[in-house]
Amino acid sequence: MALIALVSAKSDGATTSAAALALASRRPVLLAELDMAGGTLRHGLLRDVPRGEHRERLDGSIGLHRLPQADWERVSAEQDFTPQVAQHLWPLDDSDYRTALPGLTDPRQAASLASTWPTLLNVLQLTDQQLGWDVLVDGGRIVLNGGHLHPVLTPAPVLWEADLVLLVVRTTEASQALAHPMVRALQDDLAAQGTGARALGLLVLGEGYRPDDVARGLEAPVLAALPWDAAAAAWLRTGGRMPRGVSRSRLMRAARDAMEPLREYADRRRLHLQMRQVQAANPAVQRIVQQLGQRAVRHG
Numbered sequence: 384m385a386l387i388a389l390v391s392a393k394s395d396g397a398t399t400s401a402a403a404l405a406l407a408s409r410r411p412v413l414l415a416e417l418d419m420a421g422g423t424l425r426h427g428l429l430r431d432v433p434r435g436e437h438r439e440r441l442d443g444s445i446g447l448h449r450l451p452q453a454d455w456e457r458v459s460a461e462q463d464f465t466p467q468v469a470q471h472l473w474p475l476d477d478s479d480y481r482t483a484l485p486g487l488t489d490p491r492q493a494a495s496l497a498s499t500w501p502t503l504l505n506v507l508q509l510t511d512q513q514l515g516w517d518v519l520v521d522g523g524r525i526v527l528n529g530g531h532l533h534p535v536l537t538p539a540p541v542l543w544e545a546d547l548v549l550l551v552v553r554t555t556e557a558s559q560a561l562a563h564p565m566v567r568a569l570q571d572d573l574a575a576q577g578t579g580a581r582a583l584g585l586l587v588l589g590e591g592y593r594p595d596d597v598a599r600g601l602e603a604p605v606l607a608a609l610p611w612d613a614a615a616a617a618w619l620r621t622g623g624r625m626p627r628g629v630s631r632s633r634l635m636r637a638a639r640d641a642m643e644p645l646r647e648y649a650d651r652r653r654l655h656l657q658m659r660q661v662q663a664a665n666p667a668v669q670r671i672v673q674q675l676g677q678r679a680v681r682h683g
Contacts, residue, residue: 422486
C-alpha cells in the first residue's frame with residue numbers, strides 16, 4: 384500500500400485531488416486532513432455523512448485538533464495511540480472502508496500538534512503497512528521558513544516520511560510559476576530530512592499543457608494527471624447529495640486510473656529505501672561482501 388501526501392504552492396486543488404483519489408480507491412483508504420490552515424472537509428464532503436448506528440453528525444468534538452489532548456491523556460508513551468485516533472475518524476461515504484480524519488477547526492490549533500506528530504505518524508504508517516490501507520494526506524498549502532518546511536504551519540514530520548509527496552499543479556502559467564521554487568525547496572528538504580528528493584512528484588490538475596512539458600519545466604516527474612471537471616470538483620468541495628453521473632465523471636475515472644500507478648511507484652521507492660538502509664546499517668556485512676569480491680578477483 385502507500386502513504387501519499389498531497390500539497391500545493393497555493394490553493395491549487397490539493398484537497399479536491401486528495402478527496403477524488405480517496406473516493407476512487409478500490410482498496411480501504413484513510414484520508415487524513417493535515418492542512419495547518421484549517422480543514423474544509425467537515426463543512427463540505429463530510430457534512431451530511433452520518434456515522435454509526437445512531438447516525439450521529441460530525442461536530443467540533445471530532446477531528447485532528449482533539450488528538451493532542453488524547454495523546455497527553457495516555458497512561459504511558461508506550462500505550463497504543465490507534466484507539467484514540469480511531470475515535471476521530473469519520474466515514475467518507477456509506478461504505479465501510481473509506482474514512483477520513485477531519486482537520487483543524489482553527490489554524491491557531493496547529494502549534495499544539497508539535498508533540499503529537501510522532502505518534503500520529505506511527506498510526507498512519509501502521510494503517511498503511513500492517514492493515515494494508517492506502518493513506519492519503521491532504522497537506523494543504525506549503526509554507527516555508529528559511530527555505531525549509533515550516534515546523535508549525537506544515538505537517539513536516541509526515542511529509543518527510545511519506546512514500547510520495549505530490550505537489551498539485553494546475554495547468555496555468557501562474558500555478559507553474561509559483562510551483563517552480565517550491566519544487567526546489569521541497570526536493571532539498573526531503574533530501575535533507577526525509578526519504579530523499581525522489582519522493583517528490585507532480586500531480587497535474589487540468590488540461591492545456593502536456594504532462595511531459597510540465598515535467599521538463601519544473602524538473603520533476605509527473606506521477607498523476609487529473610482533468611478538471613467543474614461539477615465533480617464542486618461536489619468534492621461542498622458535499623451534499625452526489626449529483627448524477629459524478630462517479631462516472633472524467634475526474635473520478637482518472638482518479639481511479641491514477642491510484643494503482645501511484646501505489647506501484649511508492650512500492651518501488653519503499654523497496655529501494657529498505658535495500659539502501661540494509662546496506663547502510665550493516666557495515667560488517669558490507670566488509671564481508673567486499674572481501675568475497677576481492678577473493679573472486681584473485682581466484683577468477
